[in-house]
Each structure stands twice: as C-alpha cells, then as structure tokens.
Amino acid sequence: MPSPxxxxxxxxxxxLVIDRAWRDLGPGLASLSxxxxxxxxxxxxxxxxxxxxxxxxxxxxxxxxxxATAAARLEGLIRGSGPPLxxxxxxxxxLKKVRRALGVVAGNPQDLYFQRxxxxxxxxxxxxxxxxxxxxxxxxxxxxxxxxxxxxALKSHLADTARRSLIEVELAAAWESRPPPADAGAAVALAAxxxxxxxxxxxxxxxxxxxxxVEADHGGLFGRALWAAPRGVWAAGxxxxxxxxxxxxxxxxxxxxxxxxxxxxxxxxxxxxxFERLFVVLQSSSRRxxxxxxxxxVARETGRxxxxxxLYDASLRVAVVLGGGLACGLDPLGTGQHAPxxxxxxxxxxxxxxxxxSVLRARRMTVSPRPDPGGGVLDALAQDLRxxxxxxxxxLWVRLHGRDAHDAPLKDLASAWAVLDGVARSVMMxxxxxVRAALRxxxxxxxxxxxxxxxxAPDAAPDPVLAAxxxxx
Amino acid sequence: xxxxxxxxxxPVPAPAxxxxxxxxxxxxxxxxxxxxxxxxxxxxxxxxxxxxAVLDVAGAVLTWPVLGAPGPPSAWLHDAGRAQQWLxxxxxxRVALAVHERASGRPTGRQDRARVPADPTALAGDAARLxxxxxxxxxxxxxxxxxxxxxxxDVLGVETAALTHRCQQLFDDGGDQPDDCAAELIEDHxxxxxxxxxxxxxxxxxxxxxxxxxxxxxxxxAAADGAGLDGPALRHLRAALGERRxxxxxxxxxxxxxxxxxxALAAGAPTATGARMIARGAxxxxxxxxxxxxxxxxxxxxxxxxxxxxxxxRIEVExxxxxxxxxxxxxxxxxxxxxxxxxxxxxxxxxxxxxxxHADLDLNTGPPTGAQPPRVEVAVLLPGFDPGPAPxxxxxxxxxxxxxxxxxxxxAARDAIRxxxxxxxxTAAPNLPYDVPPxxxxxxxxxxxxxxxxxxxxxxx
Numbered sequence: 001m002p003s004p005x006x007x008x009x010x011x012x013x014x015x016l017v018i019d020r021a022w023r024d025l026g027p028g029l030a031s032l033s034x035x036x037x038x039x040x041x042x043x044x045x046x047x048x049x050x051x052x053x054x055x056x057x058x059x060x061x062x063x064x065x066x067x068a069t070a071a072a073r074l075e076g077l078i079r080g081s082g083p084p085l086x087x088x089x090x091x092x093x094x095l096k097k098v099r100r101a102l103g104v105v106a107g108n109p110q111d112l113y114f115q116r117x118x119x120x121x122x123x124x125x126x127x128x129x130x131x132x133x134x135x136x137x138x139x140x141x142x143x144x145x146x147x148x149x150x151x152x153a154l155k156s157h158l159a160d161t162a163r164r165s166l167i168e169v170e171l172a173a174a175w176e177s178r179p180p181p182a183d184a185g186a187a188v189a190l191a192a193x194x195x196x197x198x199x200x201x202x203x204x205x206x207x208x209x210x211x212x213x214v215e216a217d218h219g220g221l222f223g224r225a226l227w228a229a230p231r232g233v234w235a236a237g238x239x240x241x242x243x244x245x246x247x248x249x250x251x252x253x254x255x256x257x258x259x260x261x262x263x264x265x266x267x268x269x270x271x272x273x274x275f276e277r278l279f280v281v282l283q284s285s286s287r288r289x290x291x292x293x294x295x296x297x298v299a300r301e302t303g304r305x306x307x308x309x310x311l312y313d314a315s316l317r318v319a320v321v322l323g324g325g326l327a328c329g330l331d332p333l334g335t336g337q338h339a340p341x342x343x344x345x346x347x348x349x350x351x352x353x354x355x356x357x358s359v360l361r362a363r364r365m366t367v368s369p370r371p372d373p374g375g376g377v378l379d380a381l382a383q384d385l386r387x388x389x390x391x392x393x394x395x396l397w398v399r400l401h402g403r404d405a406h407d408a409p410l411k412d413l414a415s416a417w418a419v420l421d422g423v424a425r426s427v428m429m430x431x432x433x434x435v436r437a438a439l440r441x442x443x444x445x446x447x448x449x450x451x452x453x454x455x456x457a458p459d460a461a462p463d464p465v466l467a468a469x470x471x472x473x
Numbered sequence: 474x475x476x477x478x479x480x481x482x483x484p485v486p487a488p489a490x491x492x493x494x495x496x497x498x499x500x501x502x503x504x505x506x507x508x509x510x511x512x513x514x515x516x517x518x519x520x521x522x523x524x525x526a527v528l529d530v531a532g533a534v535l536t537w538p539v540l541g542a543p544g545p546p547s548a549w550l551h552d553a554g555r556a557q558q559w560l561x562x563x564x565x566x567r568v569a570l571a572v573h574e575r576a577s578g579r580p581t582g583r584q585d586r587a588r589v590p591a592d593p594t595a596l597a598g599d600a601a602r603l604x605x606x607x608x609x610x611x612x613x614x615x616x617x618x619x620x621x622x623x624x625x626x627d628v629l630g631v632e633t634a635a636l637t638h639r640c641q642q643l644f645d646d647g648g649d650q651p652d653d654c655a656a657e658l659i660e661d662h663x664x665x666x667x668x669x670x671x672x673x674x675x676x677x678x679x680x681x682x683x684x685x686x687x688x689x690x691x692x693x694x695a696a697a698d699g700a701g702l703d704g705p706a707l708r709h710l711r712a713a714l715g716e717r718r719x720x721x722x723x724x725x726x727x728x729x730x731x732x733x734x735x736x737a738l739a740a741g742a743p744t745a746t747g748a749r750m751i752a753r754g755a756x757x758x759x760x761x762x763x764x765x766x767x768x769x770x771x772x773x774x775x776x777x778x779x780x781x782x783x784x785x786x787r788i789e790v791e792x793x794x795x796x797x798x799x800x801x802x803x804x805x806x807x808x809x810x811x812x813x814x815x816x817x818x819x820x821x822x823x824x825x826x827x828x829x830x831h832a833d834l835d836l837n838t839g840p841p842t843g844a845q846p847p848r849v850e851v852a853v854l855l856p857g858f859d860p861g862p863a864p865x866x867x868x869x870x871x872x873x874x875x876x877x878x879x880x881x882x883x884x885a886a887r888d889a890i891r892x893x894x895x896x897x898x899x900t901a902a903p904n905l906p907y908d909v910p911p912x913x914x915x916x917x918x919x920x921x922x923x924x925x926x927x928x929x930x931x932x933x934x
Contacts, residue, residue, distance in 0.1 A: 013557060013566060013570075013573075014557070015559070015562070016562070034639070035639050036595065038641075038642055040641060040699070045645065064554060099701065100703060105703060109700075109701040111646075347504050348504040351503050351504045352551055355549060355551075361761065362526075363527065363611060364612065366858055367858065367860075368860065370861065372859075374818065375856045375857020375858075378855075378856075378858050379856070379857040426648070426649075428649075429651065432651055442764070442802060443767075443802075444799065444802070
C-alpha cells in the first residue's frame with residue numbers, strides 16, 4: 001500500500017480519500033478491489049461515485065481535491081456504506097459464478113453487474129437462501145437487454161417484400177422533397193471561430209459561434225451544399241472533396257434499402273444503405289436497450305437518411321462541419337504540410353498526434369512516412385495517415401449518427417469538442433490496432449500477402465471512446 | 474482474488490523508506506498539457522527510441538529511460554482531470570496537488586515550473602516494471618552470436634498481464650489506453666499457463682521463484698475472473714490455485730520452455746563458379762528499421778560480400794535471423810548504397826538461419842573515388858515499416874533536439890542495451906529477493922528471463 005505523506009495544504013485528492021476510506025472498511029471487499037486492496041477503477045466509477053458519493057447532489061464532493069470538512073463527509077459516506085458494499089461484493093461473486101455456469105461470455109462482468117449488485121445489496125442485503133434464483137434471473141435479464149434490437153431482427157423486418165417496397169416509395173418521396181442546395185460559406189467561416197474556442201475548457205464554455213451555428217442550422221446548409229457538389233469550401237488551394245470522403249462519389253446517391261452488411265466492406269457513410277446504417281448502430285451501440293424498437297428505427301432512418309448529412313439533429317450536423325474544418329487541417333505524420341495550427345483545436349490534436357508518433361517509435365510500431373511501393377499493408381496504413389480526413393470523417397459520422405439514433409444532441413461546444421477530440425483519439429487507436437494486426441500477420445503468415453485489407457474495419461469496430469463518452473454524459 | 478492468492482498473500486514491495494524523495498518538475502506544456510519530469514532528467518537521458526519504456530495510462534503517457542537509474546517516470550498529461558485518479562498513488566500527494574494547481578491555472582508562485590518532491594510509491598515501482606515488460610517484448614536484444622537468448626513471449630506476456638492487473642489504478646475505460654490490455658494478453662498468451670503451473674508446483678516452496686510464480690498466477694486468475702474470461706487453460710489455473718499446492722513432478726524451466734532446434738549456421742552462399750571475392754564488410758543493424766522478432770540483434774548481424782563474375786559485380790547480403798523469426802512471409806530487404814549514391818534494395822529470403830539475397834551492382838555509381846576501394850553501405854529494413862532517419866526527439870521533459878541520433882550514439886546505445894540484457898540474465902540465474910524497494914522493482918528478473926537463463930545454462934550457451 002502506498003504511503004504518501006500529508007502535503008503542506010489541507011486539501012487532499014478525492015481519489016486518495018476514497019482509497020483510504022475503502023481500505024478502512026476492512027476485508028470482505030476483495031471482488032470489488034484490486035490486488036493491493038485499492039478499489040477497482042470501475043468500482044469507483046460505477047459504484048462509489050454515482051451511487052454513494054453522488055457528487056451531482058453534493059457539489060462540494062464534485063472536485064478532484066477536497067477541503068478537510070468535505071473529505072470527512074466523503075469518508076463518512078463510505079464508512080456508512082460498509083454493509084451494502086460487503087453485500088455488493090458477495091452478490092458480484094455470486095453473479096460471476098452463475099454467469100460462468102450459464103456459459104455467458106459477452107461483455108465485461110464489472111460493467112454489466114456492478115450497479116445491479118449494489119441494487120441487490122440495498123434491496124436484499126447479503127445473498128441468502130434462494131439468492132441463486134435471483135442471480136440467475138439478473139444474469140439472464142442483463143444478457144437480454146437488447147429487447148429484440150438486433151441485426152437479425154432488422155434483417156427479418158426488412159425481408160418482407162411488401163414492407164420493402166413501401167420503404168422504397170418513402171425513400172424516393174423523401175429524396176425528391178429535399179430542400180434545395182444551399183451555400184455553406186458562412187458555416188465554414190463560423191466553424192473556424194468555434195474551433196479556435198476549442199482546445200481549452202474555458203474557451204469551449206464561452207463560444208457564441210457554436211450556438212449561432214446550431215440556431216441557424218449551419219450543418220443543414222452544409223449538407224444541402226454537398227447535394228450540389230461544389231468544390232473548395234474548406235480552403236483555397238487544397239484539393240479536397242467538400243464531403244471529405246463522406247461519399248465516394250461526386251454527389252451522394254439516394255439511399256437504398258439494402259439487405260445485408262459486412263463490417264469489412266462498408267461503403268462511405270453517405271453511400272450506405274438503410275440496412276448498413278442501422279447495422280452499425282445495432283452492432284456498436286453500448287446501450288441498445290435505450291434505442292427505439294427496430295420498426296421505429298427503420299421508420300426514422302428512412303427520413304433521416306434523406307436529411308442533410310444523413311442526420312436529423314441540428315447540433316449533430318454542426319458537429320460534422322466542425323469536424324470537417326478540423327479534419328482537413330490534421331497532420332498525423334508531422335509533415336508540416338498543412339498550416340501547423342489553423343485553430344486551437346488543430347494545435348491540440350496535432351500536438352497529441354506528434355506525441356503519439358514518438359510513442360509509436362518507442363513501441364516499435366512505425367510506418368514509413370514517405371510512400372513506399374514495396375511497403376504492402378503498412379504502406380497502405382501510412383497512406384491513410386496522409387489523408388486523415390477520410391478516416392476521421394467516417395468515425396465522426398458514425399458516432400454522430402449513433403447519437404442521432406439515440407436522440408442525444410450535443411448541447412454545447414464543450415460536448416461537441418469532447419466528441420471531436422474523442423474521434424481523433426479513436427482514429428489514432430484504430431491506426432495502432434491496424435499496425436499491430438499487420439505486424440502480427442507478417443510474423444505469422446507463411447506466405448507474402450501483399451496489400452491485403454487490414455484486419456479492422458474502422459467504423460464497425462466497437463468504439464470504446466464512444467462508450468466512455470456516453471456513459472459519462 | 475481466489476484460492477491461495479488472497480490479497481494479503483501477494484508479496485507487495487515493502488513500504489519505501491521515507492528518505493528517498495525524488496524531486497520532479499511540474500510545468501505547462503503546449504496546448505494545455507502538463508509535464509511532470511524528474512528534476513535530474515537532463516539531456517544525457519534522452520536516447521534513441523529503443524531506450525525508452527512507455528505506458529499509456531488514463532489521461533497521460535508515462536516514459537522511463539531504460540538505461541537510467543530507477544526512478545519516477547516522466548509524465549505527459551493531456552487530461553489532468555482523469556490523471557487525478559492515479560497521480561497521488563504514483564507520485565504522492567504533493568505532485569498531485571501541484572498538477573491540480575497548474576491545471577486550474579493557479580501555479581504556486583510565478584515560476585513556470587514547480588519543483589515538488591515525489592514519494593517513492595509501490596505503484597511507481599509496479600508501473601515501471603510493467604513498462605519494462607512491454608519494452609522487453611519490443612526491444613529485447615536476442616542474439617545467437619551475442620549469447621543473449623530469446624525470451625519466451627508467452628511467459629513474458631502472462632507476467633505483463635499480471636502486472637497490468639496490479640497497476641489497474643492507472644487505467645480507466647476511456648478506450649485510449651492500449652496498455653490496459655490484461656484480458657488480451659491473457660487470451661494471447663494462455664499457452665504458457667500450464668507450463669508455468671508445472672514450474673510453480675516443481676519449484677521448492679520457499680524459493681523466491683515459487684512465490685514469484687504464485688503471485689503472477691494469482692494475479693492472472695484475478696484479472697481473468699474480473700474480465701469474465703473463461704476457457705480450459707483458465708479453469709486449470711483456477712483449480713491449481715484452489716487446491717493446496719501439491720508437490721509436482723520435478724520440472725525445470727529449461728525443459729519446460731526449451732526452444733526447438735539449435736542454430737543451423739548456413740554454409741556459404743552458393744556462388745557461381747569462377748566468382749572472385751573483391752570486397753566484404755559488415756552492414757548496419759539499426760533495430761528501429763524492422764519489427765521485433767525478425768533479425769538477430771547483434772551489431773555484426775548484417776554482412777556483405779562483393780564478387781566479380783567476369784565483368785559483372787555482384788553483392789551478396791546475409792543477415793542473421795532472429796531465433797524465433799518466421800521462416801517466410803517477411804519481405805525484408807537490404808538497402809545497398811555505393812559511394813554515397815542511390816540507395817538500392819536487395820530483397821532477402823530465408824536460407825537456414827539467415828536472411829540472404831544478392832543483386833548485381835554497379836560500382837561506378839556516385840562520385841568517382843579515384844583509386845579508393847568503393848565505399849559500400851548495407852542496412853536491413855522492412856519496407857513500409859522503416860521510419861527513416863530518426864526525427865528530433867519530441868518536445869517534452871528533458872528533450873534535446875538532435876540528441877541520440879548520430880550513428881555513434883546509436884551504436885553506443887545498442888551496446889548499453891546488450892549490457893543491460895546480460896546484467897539482467899546474470900541476476901536471473903540465482904534467486905534474488907522479490908521484496909525490494911519500489912524503485913528497484915524493475916531490477917527483479919521477469920519469469921521469462923529466469924526461464925531463459927535456466928535454458929541457456931542447460932544449453933551451455
């Protein structure tokens with residue numbers, strides 16, 4: 001156990017206060033604790049903070065550092081929760097046992113059961129006779145929270161011929177009645193202003209540009225501009241398509257209904273069928289139980305897919321414009337080709353990517369920064385880094401589309417920046433995972449397989465940053 | 474924790490003596506980042522990429538110089554709020570508070586950096602050891618000619634998983650910490666569990682190796698249980714930990730982890746009759762230009778010969794393969810440059826324990842050298858992977874532009890890494906105490922090193 005001494009001031013880290021109070025509860029908490037007796041990170045995040053400390057109701061406990069009285073208050077709360085925590089630990093052990101017996105393997109048991117265990121502990125105390133039945137019911141209930149919101153359900157819903165032709169008619173009508181193309185110049189100009197305000201929490205909290213953009217549906221204007229395929233909206237001289245890879249065509253096509261999807265071959269976001277769009281939502285969503293039912297999802301997606309940028313919510317559409325402004329100035333390879341930092345947001349992300357490049361060298365996971373025709377898969381991955389906006393916009397769109405399906409708008413610039421920054425991190429992590437997979441297959445493959453597709457498809461792969469962001473929201 | 478591995482039984486490094494505070498500097502980096510660096514971290518510690526151990530943790534990247542004295546890491550904090558969950562436990566409260574004040578724009582005093590003493594904590598020791606475990610998987614200088622054995626990747630992977638669980642405070646589920654990978658490591662390397670259990674049963678009960686094995690196995694069991702992993706190897710582990718430790722059949726790591734096949738040193742390349750050797754030499758073996766596990770780490774692993782066949786000139790390149798290299802599949806190439814001219818590639822193919830290739834050579838390229846013999850430079854690399862010349866080190870704690878990038882510096886650093894590996898193997902042979910002060914935690918050999926040392930002894934390296 002670490003034994004740091006008291007600092008000079010009387011303020012103490014909240015994490016330390018929690019750690020001490022936890023250890024003082026004594027034995028009986030092993031299943032919720034790390035190997036040295038500290039509470040698990042997930043115990044703190046899923047049980048101690050939201051269910052015991054509840055900083056939302058006790059603002060004096062919401063800070064990273066606590067004054068003496070607040071620290072004492074926190075200690076008291078944890079001390080007072082000793083019995084339910086002991087019971088929670090026992091319920092968790094029992095649920096893991098039941099889970100194994102039932103052969104359930106999906107998901108992380110801590111994520112799935114911690115809160116339920118605390119609820120069981122508060123309601124029933126420690127597990128007594130008959131607890132096995134309760135535990136079994138909980139494990140089965142948690143395993144089946146999708147409520148039929150599955151890809152299979154989507155497939156059978158769309159298998160009905162009459163229904164398909166009805167959706168076809170609706171798609172055609174919605175596509176025909178789109179608003180006329182618009183000019184996106186004003187949107188792009190304001191986006192730069194909003195991006196300048198990102199990068200620091202203070203700036204993101206006080207930017208009028210974001211609210212103005214949402215108010216005027218600038219994202220919608222941008223989406224309508226894409227329907228007319230202008231060029232050069234991002235920056236004079238840059239040879240970038242305005243949609244930055246959101247479509248592989250000059251003009252995004254009218255969405256089809258679709259019958260199937262494969263994570264490895266998903267087209268660019270605006271070229272996807274209705275099926276493909278919902279497939280990704282159903283595959284990657286961490287909270288499927290909060291989604292509308294499959295028929296409702298399909299009905300909404302029919303209109304959504306014909307809306308500007310394939311999104312309904314104005315704040316999410318604005319996030320696409322902000323993301324585009326950010327993405328076309330990203331420089332993951334540190335070539336300095338783009339202006340080093342058009343805005344504070346660019347500087348922050350590019351600085352992080354430069355650090356990442358140095359970390360990847362120390363991890364012996366490099367790709368050649370210059371094009372190398374003999375480089376095979378690794379050269380293809382480097383090429384992706386030379387055109388980072390494509391991967392960035394795909395990831396961003398999928399995340400925003402997921403939010404739209406969950407009816408979760410971005411209420412202010414700080415939330416939008418959290419998404420934009422999180423997508424940049426996801427793109428970085430995707431790159432790492434692909435390099436790792438490429439090096440692995442190189443070490444294992446008996447024959448040379450030049451430029452086979454990299455293992456992970458970027459936007460159908462689970463997006464852990466999204467999960468974190470959502471649960472933090 | 475289950476079975477024999479109750480939390481209280483796990484040997485935790487003893488509380489550190491309070492007299493070894495290490496001063497660290499807390500300062501503002503670019504774009505709202507915050508840097509924490511040992512005050513003694515000067516230019517001399519910034520070496521080539523392969524001398525740094527790194528760890529991605531919640532809100533930060535931690536870095537240790539592997540050749541430096543043990544001590545607290547440098548931290549590059551991009552999210553100081555998330556980092557507050559572990560800063561106090563890794564550096565102590567005073568550093569945590571200094572970071573907090575820097576992050577909230579209330580620096581103590583008006584200096585742009587605050588010097589604060591860091592406590593030597595158990596977590597700092599465990600984290601350093603975890604980072605070194607990852608470093609070992611990437612840069613361990615295995616070499617047949619140098620007598621530095623290959624480490625068993627599954628044994629190292631299992632121990633790294635155990636250390637990851639031990640360092641769980643450092644990670645959150647933010648999705649941006651690829652080092653928070655205990656579950657993946659266990660799934661990838663569970664083949665080592667059965668032999669490790671056998672070794673544990675066979676090791677005399679009181680030895681440090683036995684305790685070390687029990688600690689690692691218990692941690693892996695706890696990590697697997699928490700992450701919901703299951704499978705025959707893990708059930709076997711759980712059963713083995715659950716029953717009282719029984720005396721196993723004698724087994725020593727030398728046989729448990731013996732590598733198959735010795736080196737088949739290749740005979741000279743088949744040369745065309747009538748060929749006349751006109752020059753030969755050693756090339757450069759820059760570890761950064763190819764991934765781990767392909768090329769022997771020896772300084773002279775790359776060699777070349779130029780022969781004359783009539784009027785033609787042919788260069789033959791031979792590169793000693795890594796002891797565990799795949800026999801095919803890696804399109805390694807040699808980069809050949811004559812008299813500072815154009816860099817040409819010669820593709821290499823596996824021949825016994827070598828990567829070998831040859832190509833016709835034009836010795837008249839480049840500026841004329843008069844009567845001088847041609848200057849031939851040869852290097853080995855993987856196309857697409859090769860990062861090219863090392864860029865200047867990142868701005869950050871202790872960064873010095875241009876440091877560690879000259880060939881002489883690189884070579885000295887490689888020699889220092891080999892010396893480090895030899896030192897670690899030498900101490901891996903006898904049983905060393907496992908309870909050590911946190912900042913010496915990296916000195917304890919990994920199980921893979923102990924096994925390799927035993928194997929090497931068996932094979933009379």
